[in-house]
Amino acid sequence: MSPTRRTTRRSLARRRLPSLAGVAVLVASASACSSEAADQWSRLAQPEPQTRQGNLMLDLWLGSWVAAFATFVVVFGLIVWSVLFHRRRKNSDQQLPPQVRYNLPIEMLYTLVPLVMVAVFFYFTARDETEIIKVSGTAPVKVKVEGYQWSWRFTTEAQGKTATVAGVPVDLSKQSTTNPQGPQLVLPVGTKVEFALESPDVIHSFWVPAFLFKQDVIPGVHNKFELDTLDKTGVFFGRCAELCGVDHSKMLFSVKLVPQAEFDQYMTTQSAAGGAQ
Structure with missing residues (x-):
């Protein structure tokens, strides 16, 4: 084979390499998407439960x-x-x-x-x-959820310490799957958590899709429920599921499930800072 022909084949191989790599990435992505879609179909379009x-x-x-x-x-x-x-x-x-x-x-x-x-x-x-909807009253972590027009206030009590997080209506233009807006509720994994719901103005609804559960937040009514978080960390979106006014769509928040040690450090830091964020 002549040197010119060898050079031409090497040049073609170099030009095809990015295309082949792109095809390989596309196939891998399609396989991952296919696996994720199949997993979601097995749950009939429901999110993976976190409790x-x-x-x-x-x-x-x-x-x-x-x-x-x-x-x-x-x-x-x-x-x-x-x-x-x-x-x-x-x-x-x-x-x-x-x-x-x-x-x-x-x-x-x-x-x-x-x-x-x-x-x-x-x-x-x-x-x-x-x-x-059973409430045992023995949960080591208690969260007071206050829904108001148009955001949330979370007051977490654990081990004699208190942490409070309050939000304002979010800027929807900045909301993304990697950058959740609104107040963030931090909870430990593998723990029972008691929620107490209150509202000072109108009816709201506390909903985290990954929990497959929501409950109304009604003025004058003190609703309670408990959840047992699984051993899965991550950040999960939440929102108000009851039309409550002009900025209802801006009542967004997130729940961050963290290991117990990280949660203990979070509570210590928030308590030392006065319990507010």
Whole structure:
């Protein structure tokens, strides 16, 4: 092979290398996105739960969809069966198919089956709802959540120390997935946390999608709930889920789940600074 031909092939290889690298990055990104999309589909578009109660809610959600799909298959299958096998035949003098009025077994069947289905749904919903809204009063971390027009104030108490974080309506132009705006509530992982909700003005709603739970913040009503955080650190977005006024969309906040040691250091620093941020 001549030196000129070798040089030409090396030049082509160098020019193709960035393209091949780009294709490799694209394939890797597509695989990651595909894996993430598949994981989200397995939860039927729900976020990954960050609390024990969130897992209960997700199980109830998935179970409801399975039951609904099974009901759809049975009902639709019966409709198709009726259409195919009980349609009017050609060259037939029969005006109507055989009627089933006053057929006691069939009437009992389509009366009892829906009652059983509703009873099963009610049982699992009541069971999980009771567990989700249960407040034991023994949580080592307590958070007072105050929703006001149009931001939040979080007062955290743990180990005899207090930290308060208050916010103002956020600038939506600066909001991003990597730069959450608004006050940030810091909580430890693997810990039970009690929330007490209050509002001095109108109805708000405390919602963190990653918790798969929200509760209204109502003037004059002291709602409470508990969450058991999982051993997963990260920053998760929160917002008001109740239309509360002109700047409702600016009532954003975030929850940061950190290791216990980091949370202890945070509480010590905030307490020494007077409990305010």
